[in-house]
Amino acid sequence: MKLGVFTVLFADKNFDDMLDYVASKGLEAIELGTGGFPGDAHCKIDELLHDERKLQQFKQKVADHGLVISALSCHGNALHPQNKIAEPADRLLDKTIQLASKLNVPVVNTFSGCPGDHENALYPNWPVTPWPHDFQEVLKWQWEEKLIPYWKEKNDFAESHHIKIGLELHGGFSVHTPGNMLRLREACGPAIGANLDPSHMWWQGIDPIEAIKILGREQAIHHFHAKDTIIDQQNMNRNGLTDxxxxxxxxxxxxYFRTVGFGHDVKTWADMISTLRLMDYDYVVSIEHEDGLMSVDEGFTKAVENLKPVMVKESVGEMWWA
Structure with a gap:
């Protein structure tokens, strides 16, 4: 297993300075944004797709720093009911898959998207309760008319490029729990899996360790984010989890989000890492920093310090004791 970082938090650094900084912390992997919500500070997709010399220089710089690229990320809403929002997100996803293939990066991360409630809607509709029954009708229409047809096509496109798609289970989007993740995967194909972020499990009342087990048994974890969450029970009593x-x-x-170890103790994180190994996930744990109480440098550094001791890096080998 490798420790990495989603480099969007270093958007103020140029590519070379970002690589220097990440390598100086002893990390082994980077996750790069190609546009959409993460921006493209360190990965200009059109340049790299159409200029072979720049592509090779890009790859060489990463390798020279002893790093690998764990994923390319283009989080957006390609199912937004307004075409002016959906179409650029859709084009970006296709280009990101193509670039990942050129770079030999196995995973592209994004959101599932969230459609409206009918063909002429202007805004997404996120149903989260089964009654009144209108919400069930909206949900059925979204999945049958939008989600499944779209992601079937993207599954096939990704497979043709030997790429896996990691959907981040995030509130406000149609796929936000292990259950609806597996529903989409079953309907669309095995290239569809999770970019599992425990911070979004905690605020929904889901135990991330159990989420790892549920998804891991189906080989449906394609990438993993490291970000923490704290629950303020007094405010939860007042506002609820859909605050x-x-x-x-x-x-x-x-x-609200915290850096690793400041929402849940390091033992909890050790249990998550061990459960990932138990479920045969042996890829990258990518730090994401969105802690409003810490600077980028401090929050990132503390996440690295808390995760390094609990990472499991060596292969098990034979059980010498049994």
């Missing part, structure tokens, strides 16, 4: 309070108003929120 709409602005992220910046941390004192009033029911939950």
């Amino acid at each position: 709409m309070t602005d992220y910046a108003q941390m004192r009033d929120r029911a939950w």
Whole structure:
């Protein structure tokens, strides 16, 4: 298993400085944004797709720093009911899959998207309750008319390029739990899997260790994010887990993101890493920093310090004791 970082938090650094900094922390992998919500500070997709010399220089710089690219990420909403939002996200996903193939990067991360509630809708509709029954009708239409047809096509496109798609299970999008992740995978194909982020499990009331088991038994974990969450029970009692309070108003929120080890103890993280190994995930744990109480440097450094001791890196070999 390798420890890495989603480099969007270093958007103020140029590519070379970012590589120097990440390597200086002893990390082994980087996850790069190609556009959409993460931006493209370190990966200009059109340049790299159409200029072989720049592509080779790019690959060489990463290798020279002793790093690998764990994933390319283009989080967006390709199923947004407004074409001016959906179409660029869809084109970016296709180009990101093509670039990943050229770079020999096995995973592309994104969101499942969330459609509207009918063909002429303007905004996404995220049903989260089975009653009144209107919500069930919306959900059925979204899956049958939008989600399954779209992701079947993307599964086939990804497979043709030998790429896996890691969907981040994130509130506000149609795939946000292990259950609906597996539903989409079963309907669309095995290239579809999870970019599992425990922070989004905690605030939904899902135990990430159990989520790892559920998805791992189906070989459905394609990538893994390391980010923590804290629950403020007083605010949770007031606002509930679907709290709409602005992220910046941390004192009033029911939950908010923390760096690794500041929402849950290191033993919990050790248990997660061990469960990943138990479920045959032997790839990258990619740090994502969205902690409003710490600077980028401090939050990232503490995440590295907390994760390094619990990472499992060597292969097991034979059981000498049995």
